[in-house]
Each structure stands twice: as structure tokens, then as C-alpha cells.
Amino acid sequence: MAPRKSSIISYMDTHRFVVREISNAIRKFHDEKRPFRVYHGPTHSMRSMHDPKAVVHTGDLHHILDINTESKFAMVEPNVPMDRFVKETLKYGLMPAVTPAFPGTTVGGTFAGTAGGSSSFKYGFFDRAVTWIEVVLPDGKIMRASRNRNPDLFEGMVGTLGTIGIATLFQIQLVPATSHVELMYLPVESTIEALDTINRFSHDVEIDFVEGLIFGQTAPVYGVIAIGKLTRTRTRPERRFSRARDPWFYLDAQGAGDPCSVPIMDYLFRYDRGSFCMGRYCFGRIPFRKLTRCIADRAMHSRELMRTVQSLHWGDHFIIQDLVMPMESIYNTLDYLEKNLDIYPLRLCPIRQFPNAAAIMRPNPRNTRLYMGIGIRGLTNETANSPTAFKRAHRELEHVVHDLGGLKWLFSKNFYTEEEFWTIYPQREYEALREKYNAQYLASVYDKIHESERPSRLPKPQGFWNHVFLWTSALALKQKQGRHAGDFSPNLSG
Structure with a gap:
């Protein structure tokens, strides 16, 4: 059965009120031509937050408004985490066609990040199941967009990181579970x-x-x-x-x-426990065994490990990247990763590409039907101890990915020059879309993703386990050994 009609009406009234408040806040920024950022809560992104005073808060948009069992769709606000979304749809024998493997990923982040999952070989990226979205434009206007209604806005919202507008509601098609x-x-x-x-x-x-x-x-x-x-x-x-x-x-x-x-x-x-394999790196001085993993389990779930990565600034040392490569380039990509990074395990996720897909930030230069997602999580002796080596590893990876016809998702570290970035993504179409929807005053995608030149930050541990990991992690051990010209290669089995 679907949620009670009264609760749907109540949530919808609340939704409309919150969206109006967001619209009013954005309109003020528009009148002042003042760029702003959107804050919806903790995120898996490795990008840093700028200008905390120029922020539009969307954290109240965290409800599931409707689950229609006859038409098999759900009406969902952007800050609903995927585990809660899936748990509710399963009550009606339904689930999203594509589910990212980390439960804390939100519906809005999954759409904007063009995320995939192990069913993507059949259904493509998560956004393929989104039938329409509600958007607050940078001038405060509220619009709906789909592949048939305002299609340029719909496709333009995918991967542009809030630089076209703010998605406030999604209708998502469900499949039997x-x-x-x-x-x-x-x-x-x-x-x-x-x-x-x-x-x-x-x-x-x-x-x-x-x-x-x-x-x-x-x-x-x-x-x-x-x-x-x-x-x-x-x-x-x-x-x-x-x-x-x-x-x-x-x-x-x-x-x-x-x-x-x-x-x-x-x-x-x-992949929740261990956050794929990132949890392994908490065990540098602690034996990586079933018993120790069990003892530290509360700190080993992806939400908690994400906070560890952020508070200890592991993003300044670890290579945390997701690539999407044409199938014909996978062998060369894996060969490069083995010879130059030697970081394992790697996750491979086949992703179907639809011929009519037109997302601006997801170009298909090889016109291939099947992409392969590659997840990289780890560090090398050099990246642990040298910011120069850390940047060099990312720069080389960016060049290889581009040369082989692939893409590197933008949620993590990016060192592209502006000229390089706009040889990969269509700047003319992007800027035309921003002009059409009055977004020129906002920071561009490149402005938001480019990694500024700054020294590595000192850790700021929060909570018991982060203080433990500050001294016991593989990174701490590796940096200590690096100071003594040592070497450390973590064993990923246990």
C-alpha cells in the first residue's frame, strides 16, 4: 500500500514552504549578483567548501513524499539517503533501478554525481530512472524539467554541481524487488x-x-x-x-x-562496512584481523569513514577517484594503473550508455554503448609523503583518462587547468545554458572543482576513533617510515 494520503498532503505542504524559502534566499543572491553555495549536510565529496556566509541551506528537503505502487514511481526530496529510500520502497516490493553501494549517498547527490551501481550494465546511470525534477533557478524561479519538458535544463542539471540550479524534488521510476x-x-x-x-x-x-x-x-x-x-x-x-x-x-x-x-x-x-576498502587503511599499527574489524565496527561504516577521511584530511594523501572508460580502453587503463599506481583492489562496474543521453558533463567521445566504471581507493609511498608527488599522480591520471577517451568524476581532487577542462567538456553549450537560466553570476563547474594550490592541512580529529586512527593508520605508519626512507605496502587481505 502507498503512504497515507494525509501524510502525503502534509509532506507536500512542508515541501512547498521549504522550496519557497529556498527560492526567496536565492532571489536575494541574484539581486545582489552574489555567488552562493548549496549546503545540504555531510557529503562524500573531496571538494572543499568556500565562503561559508554565501550559502543556501537545503537540509530540510529530506522526505519521501509518495510511493505509487501502480505506476511504480516515487516522489523524493534530494537529501533522502539511499538506504532509507530503498528500505521504504522495499516495503512495497519495489526498489530503484540503480543503487549506489554506499547507504549515505543522497538521492540528489546520486543524480548530480551521475552515480552508477552493479545494475548499471542494464539501466545505465541513476539519472536514467529520473522522469522529472523540480528546480529552483539562480533567479529564484521554480520550474519542472524532464526529457520532454525543458530537456536542456534536465540534462544540464546532471553533473553541473548546482551551477545551473538547485534540484528540490525528483520523480523516480522503480523496478520490482x-x-x-x-x-x-x-x-x-x-x-x-x-x-x-x-x-x-x-x-x-x-x-x-x-x-x-x-x-x-x-x-x-x-x-x-x-x-x-x-x-x-x-x-x-x-x-x-x-x-x-x-x-x-x-x-x-x-x-x-x-x-x-x-x-x-x-x-x-x-560496501558500507569498510567503505569499499578505505577502512583497511585505519589498521597500520593495529593488526588487520576479523577480531579488530569487529571491535572497530562502529567506525568502519561508510558514513563514519567519510567523516574520518574529512577530519584527518586523508584526501590530501589518498587517491580517491572514479573513472568511466570506454570498454575498448579498459585494458590500457588497467595496465597504466598497475604500472604507475599499484593500488588494489580496483572496482569494475559496467555501465550502459544510452544513445540519446545528452548530459553536458557526461560527454561520450567514443560513442560507445558500454562504459566501465573504475573505482580507485588507496595511496602510494610517494603520495603519502609528498604533495608534489600527490599532484603529479593526479595530473598523469587526468591526462591518461582523457587520452583514452574516458572521464574522471568531479567529486574528488581535480588539477585540470581551465583550458584543459574545457577541451573535455563543452564550454559553449554550458555557458549558453547558464545564460538562458540566469546563472552567469554563479561560480562555474570549473571554479567549483579546481583544486587550489595550498599546502596539506593538519588533521583535526573528531571523536574517539579519529584520535585512534590519527596514530594507528597506515598513513601515519607510512609517513613515519617515509621520514626514515622506509617503505610500506599495506596487505589488503585479512
């Missing part, structure tokens, strides 16, 4: 075998989820392809990833165990 996912791990011994396996299952209509993990040539298994299928009954022994005593997903996959049945919430947010 089940209680479990039947999960199978397929070990692979080479890049070619991994790509062939991913490509084969990406064309299998019976499969619902496909992704890969690459552990490298020196690991017990080079890589594992994880294949999932929705099932209404528990057909295999159950395995979970959400409890303190459960394995982290990437460690479980590395063991390449027998097929299992995973509860749907545990599967969709399988």
Missing part, C-alpha cells in the same frame, strides 16, 4: 579474462547485477567477477555483510567462495 540476491563469485586470472567475463554476463538478460574486483598480479587471485540474480526464495546458504561479525564484501569476494543468497539490503549496500 525481491528479498534476496543469489550471488556467485567467478575467479579470473587476467585482465582479458575479467573483461570477457564481464562482457558476457552484461549481455545475459537473466542476470541483474554485474561487477568486478581486481586484486593484482601478486594476490592469491588476480580478480573476481561477482554475478547477482534477484530471487524470491533463499536458494543457497545465506551470507550477510551488514553485521559486525560479517566479512567485508571485498574480502569475501577475494576468497571466491561458494554461491550464496544475500538479503537484498545487505547486497545493495555491501
Whole structure:
């Protein structure tokens, strides 16, 4: 059954009031031609916040207004986290077509960040399931946009980081859900075998989820392809990833165990504990064992680890990047990453590209049908100790990604020059759109994502575990050894 009509009306009245307040605040900035930033709460972005006084607060937009079981759509405000959104839709046997693996990611952030998931080989990026959005424009005007109504605004909102307008409401198409996912791990011994396996299952209509993990040539298994299928009954022994005593997903996959049945919430947010593999780096001086992971479990979930990364300024040392590459460039990309970074594991996520997609910040230079997302989380001896090496590693990665016809998502560190940036993204179309919707006075996408030249910041630990990790992390150990010309390469198995 859908939410009670009275609660829908109440939420909608509240929504309209909050949007009017946002509109009024933006109109004042517009009248003064004063750029502003949007603040909606904690974020996974590595970008820093500027001018805290020129801020539009949207934190009150955190409600699910409606779930329509007949038409299979939901009306959702932007600050609803994905775990709450999925939990509510599952009550009606439905779920979003694409769900990012981190539960704290918000609906608005998932749309603006053009996020994908292990079902993206079938459905594309998350925004493909969004049928329309409500937008407050930079002059305070409130509009709706879809692929048929104001399509340039709709596509322009994807990935432009609030420099065209502020999305305040989403209608999202849902798909049928089940209680479990039947999960199978397929070990692979080479890049070619991994790509062939991913490509084969990406064309299998019976499969619902496909992704890969690459552990490298020196690991017990080079890589594992994880294949999932929705099932209404528990057909295999159950395995979970959400409890303190459960394995982290990437460690479980590395063991390449027998097929299992995973509860749907545990599967969709399988990377929550350990935040993919970032939690591993908290254990430099602490043994990385099942017992220690269990003891520190409260600090090992992605929301808490995100706060650790931000308060300890790990973003100044770690390479935290997501790439999207054409399939024909994947072999060369992985070869470069192995020879130049040697950071493992890598996450591979095939993503369907639709021919009529027209998002400004997601160009398709190779006109390919299937992209591959590559998630990189880690650090090297050089990036841990040298800001110069840190920047150089990012600059080289930016050049390689561009040369191979791919994109690097903008939520993390970016060192492009302005000229380079606008050779990748269509500046003329972007500026024309900003002029049409009165956004010229706002900071541009490049202004928001460019990493300013500044020294690495000192950690400001917040909370018990952050004080612990300040001294026990792999980064702390690596920096100490670096001062003594030592070397440290964290073992990612445990």
C-alpha cells in the first residue's frame, strides 16, 4: 500500500514552504549578483567548501513524499539517503533501478554525481530512472524539467554541481524487488579474462547485477567477477555483510567462495562496512584481523569513514577517484594503473550508455554503448609523503583518462587547468545554458572543482576513533617510515 494520503498532503505542504524559502534566499543572491553555495549536510565529496556566509541551506528537503505502487514511481526530496529510500520502497516490493553501494549517498547527490551501481550494465546511470525534477533557478524561479519538458535544463542539471540550479524534488521510476540476491563469485586470472567475463554476463538478460574486483598480479587471485540474480526464495546458504561479525564484501569476494543468497539490503549496500576498502587503511599499527574489524565496527561504516577521511584530511594523501572508460580502453587503463599506481583492489562496474543521453558533463567521445566504471581507493609511498608527488599522480591520471577517451568524476581532487577542462567538456553549450537560466553570476563547474594550490592541512580529529586512527593508520605508519626512507605496502587481505 502507498503512504497515507494525509501524510502525503502534509509532506507536500512542508515541501512547498521549504522550496519557497529556498527560492526567496536565492532571489536575494541574484539581486545582489552574489555567488552562493548549496549546503545540504555531510557529503562524500573531496571538494572543499568556500565562503561559508554565501550559502543556501537545503537540509530540510529530506522526505519521501509518495510511493505509487501502480505506476511504480516515487516522489523524493534530494537529501533522502539511499538506504532509507530503498528500505521504504522495499516495503512495497519495489526498489530503484540503480543503487549506489554506499547507504549515505543522497538521492540528489546520486543524480548530480551521475552515480552508477552493479545494475548499471542494464539501466545505465541513476539519472536514467529520473522522469522529472523540480528546480529552483539562480533567479529564484521554480520550474519542472524532464526529457520532454525543458530537456536542456534536465540534462544540464546532471553533473553541473548546482551551477545551473538547485534540484528540490525528483520523480523516480522503480523496478520490482525481491528479498534476496543469489550471488556467485567467478575467479579470473587476467585482465582479458575479467573483461570477457564481464562482457558476457552484461549481455545475459537473466542476470541483474554485474561487477568486478581486481586484486593484482601478486594476490592469491588476480580478480573476481561477482554475478547477482534477484530471487524470491533463499536458494543457497545465506551470507550477510551488514553485521559486525560479517566479512567485508571485498574480502569475501577475494576468497571466491561458494554461491550464496544475500538479503537484498545487505547486497545493495555491501560496501558500507569498510567503505569499499578505505577502512583497511585505519589498521597500520593495529593488526588487520576479523577480531579488530569487529571491535572497530562502529567506525568502519561508510558514513563514519567519510567523516574520518574529512577530519584527518586523508584526501590530501589518498587517491580517491572514479573513472568511466570506454570498454575498448579498459585494458590500457588497467595496465597504466598497475604500472604507475599499484593500488588494489580496483572496482569494475559496467555501465550502459544510452544513445540519446545528452548530459553536458557526461560527454561520450567514443560513442560507445558500454562504459566501465573504475573505482580507485588507496595511496602510494610517494603520495603519502609528498604533495608534489600527490599532484603529479593526479595530473598523469587526468591526462591518461582523457587520452583514452574516458572521464574522471568531479567529486574528488581535480588539477585540470581551465583550458584543459574545457577541451573535455563543452564550454559553449554550458555557458549558453547558464545564460538562458540566469546563472552567469554563479561560480562555474570549473571554479567549483579546481583544486587550489595550498599546502596539506593538519588533521583535526573528531571523536574517539579519529584520535585512534590519527596514530594507528597506515598513513601515519607510512609517513613515519617515509621520514626514515622506509617503505610500506599495506596487505589488503585479512
